[in-house]
Each structure stands twice: as structure tokens, then as C-alpha cells.
Amino acid sequence: MISHKMLGLIIAVIGFAFVVTGTIMFLMEPLEPVQNTFCGYCMTKQPIYCYKTLHGLLFDLGWLLVMIGSVVMLFYRKEELRQ
Numbered sequence: 001m002i003s004h005k006m007l008g009l010i011i012a013v014i015g016f017a018f019v020v021t022g023t024i025m026f027l028m029e030p031l032e033p034v035q036n037t038f039c040g041y042c043m044t045k046q047p048i049y050c051y052k053t054l055h056g057l058l059f060d061l062g063w064l065l066v067m068i069g070s071v072v073m074l075f076y077r078k079e080e081l082r083q
Contacts (some may be wrong), residue, residue, distance in 0.1 A: 022058030029055070052082025067082030 002010075 004076040005073050008069045008074075008076065010069070011072065012066050012069025015062045015067075015069055016066060018058045018062030020062075022055040022060075022062060025055035025058065
């Protein structure tokens with residue numbers, strides 16, 4: 001049986017892998033003009049945190065999983081210290 005602390009670590013590692021993958025995809029994409037941003041005249045890539053792109057989904061979901069995994073590890077670490 002897998003411990004809760006190990007489960008949190010696995011979730012965090014998967015999240016970190018998503019962040020790295022999303023960042024690599026973001027860096028490999030060609031430059032293109034961005035429309036409908038706060039600075040509409042910018043000639044850059046889509047922001048890495050744009051949820052409308054695959055790299056944005058991976059990046060955002062990755063950080064969410066890292067946070068969830070960290071909270072799980074901290075919560076169960078706290079439970080172990082109480083006992």
C-alpha cells in the first residue's frame with residue numbers, strides 16, 4: 001500500500017514534469033503576434049500561462065499538481081508529528 005506522503009510526492013513530481021514539458025513546448029514554438037492581450041501591439045508568443053494553448057494547460061495544471069502534492073505531503077507530515 002502506498003503511503004499518503006508518497007502519494008503527495010508522486011503528484012508533485014508529475015506536476016513538475018508537466019511544468020517542464022509546458023515550458024519546453026513554449027520555448028520551441030515560433031514567434032507570432034499576440035492579439036487580445038493587455039498590450040495589443042506586442043509581437044511575442046502567447047503567454048506561457050495562456051490556458052487556450054496546450055503548453056499553457058500543461059504549465060498551469062503542472063503548478064496546480066505541485067501545489068496539491070505539496071499540501072498533501074505537508075498535511076500528512078503534520079499528522080505523523082502529532083502521533
